[in-house]
Each structure stands twice: as C-alpha cells, then as structure tokens.
Amino acid sequence: QITLKESGPTLVKPTQTLTLTCTFSGFSLDTTGVGVGWIRQPPGKALEWLALIYWDDDNRYSPSLKSRLTIAKDTSKNQVVLTMTNMDPGDTATYYCAHRRHYFGSNWFDPWGPGTLVTVSS
Amino acid sequence: DIQMTQSPSSLSASVGDRVTITCRASQNINRYLNWYQQKPGNAPKLLIYTASNLQGEVPSRFRGSGSGTDFTLTISSLQPEDFAMYYCQQSYSTPLTFGGGTKVDIK
Numbered sequence: 735q736i737t738l739k740e741s742g743p744t745l746v747k748p749t750q751t752l753t754l755t756c757t758f759s760g761f762s763l764d765t766t767g768v769g770v771g772w773i774r775q776p777p778g779k780a781l782e783w784l785a786l787i788y789w790d791d792d793n794r795y796s797p798s799l800k801s802r803l804t805i806a807k808d809t810s811k812n813q814v815v816l817t818m819t820n821m822d823p824g825d826t827a828t829y830y831c832a833h834r835r836h837y838f839g840s841n842w843f844d845p846w847g848p849g850t851l852v853t854v855s856s
Numbered sequence: 857d858i859q860m861t862q863s864p865s866s867l868s869a870s871v872g873d874r875v876t877i878t879c880r881a882s883q884n885i886n887r888y889l890n891w892y893q894q895k896p897g898n899a900p901k902l903l904i905y906t907a908s909n910l911q912g913e914v915p916s917r918f919r920g921s922g923s924g925t926d927f928t929l930t931i932s933s934l935q936p937e938d939f940a941m942y943y944c945q946q947s948y949s950t951p952l953t954f955g956g957g958t959k960v961d962i963k
Contacts, residue, residue, distance in 0.1 A: 771952075781892075781900065781943055783952040794950040797857070830899055837906070841947045842890040844902035844911060 736760035738770075738831050738847035745853050746821050752852060756814040756831030763789055763809050769834030770814040771843055772805065774827040782827075786834060787814055823854045858882050858946050862955035868963040875931040877958045879922075879944035887923045888948040894941045894957075903942075904929065934960070 742754035754772070761768055771786040785805040787793045795803050804817045814831060828851045832843035859882035869875050879889065887907035892900035902911045904920035907927060917932045931938055939962055944955040 773954075780956045781945070781954040783945075783954065786950070786952070796951045798951075835905070840888050840906040842902055842905040842945075843892075843900075844905070846899040846901070849899050 736833050736845055738833060738845065740829055740831050740847045740850040742829075742850055742852065744851060745855065747856050748822055748854060750821050752816075752818045752821050752825070754816045754818075754829055754831075754850065754852075756816070756847060758812050758814070758831075758833065758847075761833065763787075763807050763812070763814070765789055767836055769836070769841070770807070771832050771834050772814075772816045773830045773832060773843070773846075774825075775830070775849075776824075776827040779827075784818075784829075785816060788834075821854045825852070826854045827852060857951050858885060858948060858953050860944055860946055860953050860955040862942075862944055862958050864958060865956060866959040866961065868961055869934050870963045871934055871936055873934045873963075875934050875938075875960060877929045877942055877944075877960075879927045879929070879955050881925045881927075881946055881948075884924050885946045885948035888946055889920075889922065889927045890945045890947060891918075891920055891929050892943045892945065893938075894943065896940075900943060931960075 738758040769788045772784040787805045802819045828849040830849045832846040861880045889907045891904040894900040908920045919930045942958045
C-alpha cells in the first residue's frame, strides 16, 4: 500500500523560504518510472501543479514558479523535499505531494498525501 | 501551456440523475487526460486515468470518454457520496495543468 504525507511549517512570513517534506512508503524512488509530484490548492480555488521529480533525478517545474522552486529526493529516507523561496501571501495554500504512476506515456497522480495548509502572513 | 477548461463550473442534481462534465484542452492531448474527485477537507482522489480507465476501486457508474481536445466524465446514476468537486488534468506535456473544477451539489 502506497502512502504519502506532507510535513513542514504551517505559517511562514513573507519573503521567507518554505521547505516541505513528503515522506512516503510502499514504493521506492529508485525504481524505474517512479515519480513524486507537488501540487497546491489555494483556499476555495483549483489545483495547481508545481513540480515533479523522477527516479533518475530528472525534474520538471511549473514555468511560472520555476525560479523559486527546488525539488530533491532522498532515496535512503523515502523523502522528497520541495523548497519555495520568497514566499508571498498569494502562496497561501494546501500543498499536496502525490505518487506519479505511468503507463506507455500516460501518467497520473495516485495516491495523494492528505495535504498541509501553509499560510503566508506577517 | 495547455489550458484545460471544464464546464459547467457547478451543477445541481438529484440522487439517481445522470451527470455529465466536460473538459476541453486548448490543443490535442491524445488521450492523456485524468479525472479526480475531491471532497471537502480531503485530498483529490483519482477516478479515471488516460481518458477512460477506471481506477481500481472506482464504481462502474463513473465513465470517462474522449480524445484529442474534448473529454467527458459521466456519472450514470448519481449517489449521495458523489457530491464533490471534480477536476480534469492533462498529462500530455509539462507544465501539467488542471481544469478549474466542477462542483456537483445536491438539488
């Protein structure tokens, strides 16, 4: 059974750097084809994809946030870390990590972690 | 970026109704389209992947169809537990993008 859980601060100040950790079980991030993604959701709004890291350390970022994001994996700890610099109140959202599944070029997120609400406020 | 447009943004329906939600991509995405269900306070849950494949535990009243730019999620007979938000997501290319969501509530 695959599970993921996000952890990190619930409150950050504007201009600070946010560091979120996704701790997972039930799969290994050094298995070919595996990936972990980060998605966020501002209160009452739609989902927004942020970043994705693959088993081979390749990664992808949302172009609009690329300059502020870094995604990295620690295979020995079964963790993926997302950092976002220069936080702004507009970054207030629930942040989710999710397991990326794939099949013949198609891919999807399943399952997701429960999410962690991050509020940006002074 | 590929834009995903869902319609309607909300709908009201009764238990037993047939419900259809559409998702349109701004360019051809083949069949690389996924559907998620999200209930208040919970994380999204995968319903359908690659346009028409039901995730293992999803009831058969859910059906996905379409290819290219136009896709549909149909619930054949709405059940009380189906009242939720529904999102489509394209995986044809990064940046991965989601639709704006469709809220299905009780009439």
